[in-house]
Amino acid sequence: MTTTFEKTPGWLDWYPDPSTPHFRLPDGAVDAHCHVFGPGAEFPFAPERKYTPCDASKDQLFALRDRLGFSRNVVVQATCHGADNSAMVDALRASGGRARGVATVRPDVTDDELADLHDAGVRGVRFNFVRRLVDVVPQDALRAVVERIAPLGWHVVIYFEAADLADLRDFFLSIPVPLVVDHMGRPDVTKDPTGPEFEAFLDLMRAKPDIWCKVTCPERLSVDGPPALDGERHSYRDVVPFARRVVEEFPDRVLWGTDWPHPNLTDHMPDDGLLVDGIPHIAPTAALQQALLVDNPAGLYWSDTP
Numbered sequence: 001m002t003t004t005f006e007k008t009p010g011w012l013d014w015y016p017d018p019s020t021p022h023f024r025l026p027d028g029a030v031d032a033h034c035h036v037f038g039p040g041a042e043f044p045f046a047p048e049r050k051y052t053p054c055d056a057s058k059d060q061l062f063a064l065r066d067r068l069g070f071s072r073n074v075v076v077q078a079t080c081h082g083a084d085n086s087a088m089v090d091a092l093r094a095s096g097g098r099a100r101g102v103a104t105v106r107p108d109v110t111d112d113e114l115a116d117l118h119d120a121g122v123r124g125v126r127f128n129f130v131r132r133l134v135d136v137v138p139q140d141a142l143r144a145v146v147e148r149i150a151p152l153g154w155h156v157v158i159y160f161e162a163a164d165l166a167d168l169r170d171f172f173l174s175i176p177v178p179l180v181v182d183h184m185g186r187p188d189v190t191k192d193p194t195g196p197e198f199e200a201f202l203d204l205m206r207a208k209p210d211i212w213c214k215v216t217c218p219e220r221l222s223v224d225g226p227p228a229l230d231g232e233r234h235s236y237r238d239v240v241p242f243a244r245r246v247v248e249e250f251p252d253r254v255l256w257g258t259d260w261p262h263p264n265l266t267d268h269m270p271d272d273g274l275l276v277d278g279i280p281h282i283a284p285t286a287a288l289q290q291a292l293l294v295d296n297p298a299g300l301y302w303s304d305t306p
């Protein structure tokens with residue numbers, strides 16, 4: 001029996017025919033934040049999910065990788081699949097070593113399950129604090145997960161809203177493995193990029209030398225665009241100063257990704273080729289681009305391979 005799913009009303013599907021970027025990615029570039037959704041008939045969405053997406057298969061992800069000029073992907077477990085990592089793991093196994101993954105696991109995950117995930121290419125777990133996406137998981141349970149994954153050399157990816165950072169900061173700083181922040185901690189870009197709110201985020205990065213930051217999702221954070229559509233190669237200009245501050249202060253601790261297939265956008269769906277054309281605006285030199293796109297993700301995800 002196959003299961004069919006009805007998408008969340010108003011769901012925007014991923015952009016079907018992205019432009020070829022004008023910006024030429026350096027050799028070995030990694031799309032360090034992307035997802036697969038199902039396909040739902042093969043990998044059903046989780047009963048506890050907060051949204052039901054369109055399908056976005058591994059083959060479609062790999063086609064995007066090739067179209068944009070990336071070499072490799074980091075596939076992050078999407079919340080619509082809960083703690084069932086099978087669609088993500090299937091993508092890793094099909095990638096021929098060209099994809100690594102970030103999983104969602106519960107504290108009762110077995111050693112064998114962790115070993116299988118590692119063998120497939122998983123190198124981290126994701127803790128999500130965004131309440132529209134997940135039910136809150138108690139910090140004790142998260143600490144128990146950290147104890148399970150630390151011996152594998154994995155890191156923890158954290159996704160939170162800027163308004164929640166003050167409450168979460170001590171917990172984050174107490175985690176004894178590297179952290180990777182999704183989407184710059186979701187700053188309110190109507191505020192000053194040199195003001196106290198974003199400074200609090202940069203202070204978090206200063207306080208723990210093994211925190212990394214994904215300078216991703218301008219399409220989610222932007223308030224007045226212009227969107228990455230219709231040939232616009234300098235999109236989401238209100239987000240650029242935030243990303244640039246992080247890239248310039250922490251050039252060795254930043255990552256970039258498309259966020260394809262861009263779950264839960266409500267306004268428009270960006271052309272991923274034009275998103276790539278935004279990279280030189282946040283990382284203006286060849287050295288910054290090499291670190292952001294190649295060396296940093298290789299160190300975090302492929303350090304055990306040549």
Ligand SMILES: O=C(O)c1cc(C(=O)O)oc(=O)c1
Pocket residue numbers: 077078079080133182220259263264
């Ligand atoms: O902001 C979001 O809606 C979102 C959702 C997910 C997910 O559902 O996993 O992942 C992301 O990176 C961003």
